[in-house]
Amino acid sequence: MKSALALLVLLFSIAPAADWPQWRGINRDGKSPETGLLKQWPEGGPKQIWKAEGLGEGYSSMSIVQGRVFTQGQRGETQYIVALDAATGKKVWEVANGSAYRERRGDGPRGAPTVEGDRLYAFSADGTLSCLDPKSGKRIWSLNVVKEFGGSVPHWGFSESPLIDGNRLILNTGGSGHAVVALDKMTGKIVWKSQSDRAAYSSAILAQTGGVKQVLTFTSQGAVGLRADNGELLWRYDNVANRTANIATPIFHNGHAFYSSDYGTGCALLKLDSSGAKEVYFNRDMKNHYSSSVLVGDYVYGFSSMILTAMKFLTGEVGWRDRSVGKGSVIYADGHLYALGENGTVGLVEATPEVYQEKSRFSFTKSARPTWSLPAISDGKLYIRDQDVMYSFQIR
DSSP states (O other): OHHHHHHHHHHHHSOOOOOBOSTTTTTTSSEEOOOSOOSSOOTTOSEEEEEEEOOOBOOOOOEEETTEEEEEEEETTEEEEEEEETTTOOEEEEEEEEEOOOOTTOOSOOOOOEEETTEEEEEOTTSEEEEEOTTTOOEEEEEEHHHHHOOOOOTTOOOOOOEEETTEEEEEEEETTEEEEEEETTTOOEEEEEOOOOOOSOOOEEEEETTEEEEEEEOSSOEEEEETTTOOEEEEEOTTOOSSOOOOOOEEETTEEEEEETTTTEEEEEEEOSSOEEEEEEESSOOOSSSOOEEETTEEEEEETTEEEEEETTTOOEEEEEOTTSSEEEEEETTEEEEEETTSEEEEEEOOSSSOOEEEEEEOOOOSSOOOSOOEEETTEEEEEETTEEEEEEOO
């Protein structure tokens, strides 16, 4: 009887593992559903499980599905899609995905792979889009969006992570008349095309409002809402865009869309309906640069340029600001923010709007480049990518 009771307690105390199958996790919102994670880390940080080297250059984040970690990197004259074993960090396979991309602020691919079932989709900095079998790495189809749809590679390279909507794969290409396209995810054939904005660096999301499913994206010219079924323009809002780099992923909640950009711009909350968008507020209290905010409860938490900030979603009222780990990026799990500074410092911060409350922090040896790759959480592990190197840490 005691053994049965102990087993029952054990079963209920073990939280199920959650995959992180795409950019910003399961729902593209920067949040992991995992629970039972450490509320405080040991001195020096959580236990390092493995350190993988040889990924190559690049700012690509990672996706984790069924025991595999997928990312992208560049070595020599080639960009690659790479699969690692999540338990050991050993390389399982790698597949070429476009020619080398070089820029003085950092070379190589930027976007995270998107994984769904027996398909993986990855978009390289030069515009090469490939569909692979995630188990074997076998290429199913591939195309280059510049050659296929026109336009040009953005100044800092294509950085988007492809979005899946049913049978469609959606991404920004920046081509005239083809700024945003939906492709048949099984074949790569075009389903619809829309607009002529140049491509920026943000990844799109889906939103359902007024009985209409929308694609919310952020081009070089502004925030844009398109009908998901045919690409029809429903609305656009340009005030939140800047002329340098629009990067942050939008947030959608309860009929409202949140957009933010830096370079002195700010953030906006838009109230959406089936045919348009109305500004609720615009302010300069949240200026997301290369990272995106996360919505937890009634507040968005994000880096306003260099300052970690808590801001009320519906009103724009600031709860707190703190220099935290320095300029960085943030994700959320089990009541806490995981803040990754571009200087190689990682902080565990309680997700509460009342006051900044840091529980733990640690640092790792980093490359000469800033650590801009978004971290990920899966199966009780925190994954951090820094150019050629990836770390796995035990946080449960």
